[in-house]
Amino acid sequence: MRKNAGSHSGRMFSDRRWKIPFFVSLLVSVTLFTVTIFGFYSSSYAVDQLQVDIISFAKEEDSSDFFIEYDLRRSLGSNGDHNLEPPRFAYLISGTKGDSERMLRTLDAVYHPRNQYILHMDLEAPPRERLDLTISVKNDPTFQEVENVRVMAQSNLVTYKGPTMIASTLQAIAILLKESKNWDWFINLSASDYPVVTQDDMLHVFSNLSRNLNFIEHTQLRGWKLNQRAKPIIIDPGLYLSKKSDIATTTQRRSLPTSFKLFTGSAWVILTRSFVEYCIWGWDNFPRTILMYYANFVSSPEGYFHTVICNTEEFRSTAIGHDLHYIAWDTPPKQHPKSLTIKDFRQMVNSSAPFARKFHKDDPVLDKIDKDLLGRKNRFSPGAWCVGSSEGEADPCTFRGDNSVFRPGPGAKRLEELMKNLLSEDFRSKQCQSQS
Secondary structure (H helix, E strand, C coil), X not given: CHHHHHHHHHHXXXXXXXXXXXXXXXXXXXXXHHHHHHHHHHHHHHHHHHHHHHHHHHHHHHHHCCCHHHHHHHHHHCCCCCCCCCCCEEEEEEECCCCHHHHHHHHHHHCCCCCEEEEEECCCCCHHXXXXXXXXXXXXXXXXXXXXXXXXXXXXXXCCXXXXXXXXXXXXXXXXXXXXXXXXXXEEEECCEEECCCHHHHHHHHHXXXXXXXXXXXXXXXXXXHHHHHCEEEECHHHCCCCCCCCEEEEEECCCCCCCCCEEECCCCEEEHHHHHXXXXXXXXXXXXXXXXXXXXXXXXXXHHHHHHHCCHHHHCCEECCCCEEECCCCCCCCCCCCCCHHHHHHHHHHCCCEEECCCCCCHHHHHHHHHHHCCCCCCCCCCCECCCCHHHCCHHHCECCCCCCCCCHHHHHHHHHHHHHCCHHHHCCCCCCCC
């Protein structure tokens, strides 16, 4: 009996032991099943939600183009005529060895507190001259207060007719874009350029213009210029030498491009901020393609901007075929224009252009321009921003007033007449014409 009882009690004890693992297994199974079921539904929901998000994003992308190109274009497109504030200019004044005094004279003649100015003296000038120019600008009390004049720290070697001039110009534009957001037109001048109207005249006239107009004298490149400039392959020594020398021509010649037309014209331009931003950013890569093409091109400063603008749908209609300079040429024209003297004064005035070139250093005609056209008795060409006293030969520009107020003179009337002709339908209809 003891044996049987012990045997039965042992069996009952072993029967009880299986219940604990069973219930534990059951609990784990139910838990795993529940997790699986809910996991399936939640993952299905996540997939559906992801699909919805993708569809939603695709719709947004289709409707507003989430690309940097679109954002750039949209910001550039908003630069138009909505801005009621008077315009501002950004000037590049360039020079070479012996030009520092001429550059400062031109700077003073075109100075206005609203504008931005950058000076570049190329590497041919000795270090002492470049340093003196920098010190003159840095220590000037007006420039210190207004902070709108700077000298390019990097001096580039610029070769006449070579791409180094375009490279230097684009670098100056990039600096101006970085340093200031408040300007509307870029203007390049050399030390041998000089204004024949005041900045008040120019700012007044440009206040009434659409801010998408680019003044760039241009024509399609053809005839003998096409053969002599487009087909040779040149090398600019300024890219790899430390001393200036003329461009070198290789024996190879290249065929003409078929995907774009070549244009040429004056190297002196007045370009909108939106267009030069396009040349710097080049969101569709076209400006960079043209820049690489013109890296081996004869007289690239007379073709780069012209070819870009006339082959770009967005900007083609904004090109006005005039460089706003008075330039006199020999007959037949030589490589360089004539140097202007007193004899050319009347023609300069009658041209109604705001700038003229080229002038010898301290030529007497510059003094006549200062006196008769700019009213310049002291350092700067006076404007409404000069509110100081002029008694006792004092400089009224020592004290500055509101730089958004202008006092236009006879130069503004002449420039307005020129603009009427340039903006006429007959004149504008001939811009960027391409002959096959």
